[in-house]
Amino acid sequence: MLYQTAVFIHILSAVIWLGGMLFLVMVLVPLYRRERKAGGDMGELLRQITQRFLPVAWSAMALLAVTGIFLAWDHWGIRPGNFFDAGTHFVRMLQVKTGLFLLVIVLSLVHDFFLGPRVLTALKEARAGSSSPSGGGSRVLLLTFARVNLVLVLIILMLAVFLIRP
Ligand code: HEM
Numbered sequence: 001m002l003y004q005t006a007v008f009i010h011i012l013s014a015v016i017w018l019g020g021m022l023f024l025v026m027v028l029v030p031l032y033r034r035e036r037k038a039g040g041d042m043g044e045l046l047r048q049i050t051q052r053f054l055p056v057a058w059s060a061m062a063l064l065a066v067t068g069i070f071l072a073w074d075h076w077g078i079r080p081g082n083f084f085d086a087g088t089h090f091v092r093m094l095q096v097k098t099g100l101f102l103l104v105i106v107l108s109l110v111h112d113f114f115l116g117p118r119v120l121t122a123l124k125e126a127r128a129g130s131s132s133p134s135g136g137g138s139r140v141l142l143l144t145f146a147r148v149n150l151v152l153v154l155i156i157l158m159l160a161v162f163l164i165r166p
Contacts, residue, residue: 017060
């Protein structure tokens with residue numbers, strides 16, 4: 001039962017995290033752009049929604065790591081010794097999956113706590129009329145980080161499927 005519970009939490013965390021990211025990209029951002037073109041301003045709402053999503057996303061990431069490590073250790077018998085040198089299909093997939101996950105964590109840290117706040121401040125100042133509305137290079141970089149992150153998380157999801165279905 002512990003095994004099934006861990007898999008359930010692992011998959012639920014992935015659904016919440018990836019689902020939230022896709023909702024932002026596929027629903028919220030296009031709506032924000034359409035509103036801006038029409039002269040409206042959903043900037044403050046978008047800011048509040050992304051800020052509210054931050055703790056949800058980071059909690060899901062933490063749960064993915066904890067349950068993922070537990071499953072690998074407890075159910076699949078992975079130990080540091082066989083994780084770093086075994087050449088089985090499962091371990092190779094797990095190595096790539098874990099490596100990409102670590103990369104996503106680094107990109108998310110920069111995106112959420114460095115670039116994001118900079119762009120939000122720039123947009124706020126622009127709305128108050130004290131600077132240009134672009135947010136400059138940080139905004140382009142922020143979007144690039146977000147897109148790369150989304151693609152990486154989708155690849156991780158694919159690897160998760162291939163992990164136990166060679
Ligand atoms: C430290 C990071 C991670 C580790 C160590 C890890 C480990 C694992 C392990 C061992 C399994 C097999 C569970 C089983 O016995 O059925 C698994 C399954 C799964 N993982 Fe992860 N995982 C990690 C991160 C992620 C992330 C970031 C995602 C999604 C974005 C993810 C999504 C999934 C999914 C959907 C499954 C179920 C696959 C299936 O049933 O086909 N995992 N993971």
